Amino acid sequence: MRLKSDSRSRIEIEKIIYLNTLDWELQKANTRYATHGYHPYSAKYIPQIPNYLISKFSEKNDLILDNFMGSGTTLVESKILGRNAIGVDINPLACLISKVKITNLQKSDLKNVSMICASMKEDILAVRSHVNLTNHENRNKIIIDDSLHPNIRKWFHEDVLCELVIIKKRIYSIENRDIRDFLLVALSSILRSVSNAASGFGNLMINKQIILKKKIYEKFVFAVNYMINGMLEFNKISTKSNMKIFNHDCRSLVFINDETIDFICTHPPYMAAVPYAEYQKLSLWWLGFDQYALEKDLIGGQRSRADTPDRFFRGMHIALMEMKRVLVKKKYCCIIIGNPMYHGKVLALNDFIIKEAKDIGFIVLKQISRGKYKSTMGKMKEEFILVLKNE
Ligand SMILES: C[S@@+](CC[C@H](N)C(=O)[O-])C[C@H]1O[C@@H](n2cnc3c(N)ncnc32)[C@H](O)[C@@H]1O
Known part of the structure; x- marks a missing residue:
């Protein structure tokens, strides 16, 4: 028993050390290969980030979850890397774009x-x-x-x-x-x-x-x-792995059983920096989606209002509880989180997520700062990758 847990922690330490060797700023990375460049989507993450993390923290045929799927970057990379995946987003436009990006047309x-x-x-x-x-x-x-x-x-x-x-x-x-x-x-x-x-x-x-x-x-x-x-x-590069997309609120993952997900790789909304329903309203209108219903249910992806931080904190707390419930014990979860400027100050959302995660029983293994990366919206001052483990 002793030996087993020692070797497990050695493998874990090696994974974490390996993360230190990677270039996370990725300033010269090609971000538009395969289907990644299909549609603009505010605050996408670059595909190399989920690619590194999925490769390191999961195995072929594992089931990956991105509960803030956006335009499907995690799903595209999962399909390329031979992992099955579930994507969840409350935005119907995000679900349509993601579906098209992962559906092989012959x-x-x-x-x-x-x-x-x-x-x-x-x-x-x-x-x-x-x-x-x-x-x-x-x-x-x-x-x-x-x-x-x-x-x-x-x-x-x-x-x-x-x-x-x-x-x-x-x-x-x-x-x-x-x-x-x-x-x-x-x-x-x-x-x-x-x-x-x-x-x-x-x-x-x-x-x-x-x-x-x-x-x-x-x-x-x-x-x-x-x-x-x-x-x-x-x-040419994708596999036949299974993909499922749910246009749903990730605060309630009723369609996912307890402890069935092998790895979570996700990127919550940039609080008060990218109001999705407003920025995407032309597409939402043309495709017949309801801009105002979406606006109401987003966690954080709205214009700044007096209750914006509260909504974000409450929403993320529930989302994290769901993530903990569906993740297999001893498996990993990576969260990419940006710290926005809010009322003239940088809001340390990374610290908030770390505290919440610990309170609900995740172990925080590592925090990587992406350094002075080029911000898309000019409102995000820092970005972090948090590596958590389900206890
Ligand atoms: C930063 S984006 C994710 C971008 C994604 N990584 C990509 O590469 O396109 C955050 C996403 O969270 C979604 N979101 C916000 N509130 C949500 C909720 N309650 N349930 C599910 N998704 C939500 C937004 O619609 C948005 O697509």
């Missing part, structure tokens, strides 16, 4: 995708000449058919709307669910760049000097071709 499906895109061209060209020749009323006839969000016209020029509506209608007529979802993600990925928003990423504000965006269909086709190439690469 060459025949991808050929179909290209054919469907080509079949839209005639309608687009007809509408372009029609739109050029006619007035607001005629454009309206094209747009009005669709059940669009009441504010959509503020965000898109009418000419742009005409093309987007044609593309969307054609996509919704596709019966094959995987192909339909693939094309919906392509459409969603270009929405912001063809809108009247001031920039392509982050804070969503209308540009004061509206620039008419042209060739929307061509931009869509470009996105589709980019995704096809990504899928061909993913097909």
Whole structure:
């Protein structure tokens, strides 16, 4: 017995020492290989982080959980590394993007995708000449058919709307669910760049000097071709492991039995730094998702309000209890957590998670600081990787 526990702790020490040898800043890492570059998603983590951690803390065919899945980075890496995985996110857009990133489409499906895109061209060209020749009323006839969000016209020029509506209608007529979802993600990925928003990423504000965006269909086709190439690469390197996605609140993982998860690798929301429902509202509107319902249920991923820290602390406490319940005893859990600026001060969320984790019975094995990494939103001052073990 003595020997067994000694050798286990030796292996554990070796794993931890190995983590010290890695470059966690990863400033020059390629972050867009395979399907990783499909869709912008605020505060994604770079794929090398879950890749290192999954490789070190789990074995082939193990079951991995990411309970704050976001755009599915952990799941893509799990599928590449031959691990089964469960992803959970309360954001339906996150679930759609993740599903498309891990669903292998074969060459025949991808050929179909290209054919469907080509079949839209005639309608687009007809509408372009029609739109050029006619007035607001005629454009309206094209747009009005669709059940669009009441504010959509503020965000898109009418000419742009005409093309987007044609593309969307054609996509919704596709019966094959995987192909339909693939094309919906392509459409969603270009929405912001063809809108009247001031920039392509982050804070969503209308540009004061509206620039008419042209060739929307061509931009869509470009996105589709980019995704096809990504899928061909993913097909070569991914395995046949099982993936499940739940569009659910991770404070209640009712669909996961006690002690069934072999490793958790997750990245909770950046408190008060990335209001997901607001930043992603154009995609949520076009895809028919409810921006306000999402806003209500997010832990932390909201604009700063008086109760923001409380909500985050309470939410994370419950999420951690669930993580402890589903994780097999003596197995590991890695949490990537960023410390935001809040009311002029850096809020030490890493310290909060460490304390909570210890209180509910995790052992904290290591904290790695990612150093002066390039922050996406400019609001995150530090980022940490916490290595926990289920006692
Ligand atoms: C920092 S992001 C994760 C990004 C992910 N690592 C990636 O690479 O795309 C945090 C995620 O937590 C999700 N989230 C927030 N509150 C949640 C909740 N109560 N249950 C499940 N997911 C939640 C947000 O929708 C967001 O996608």
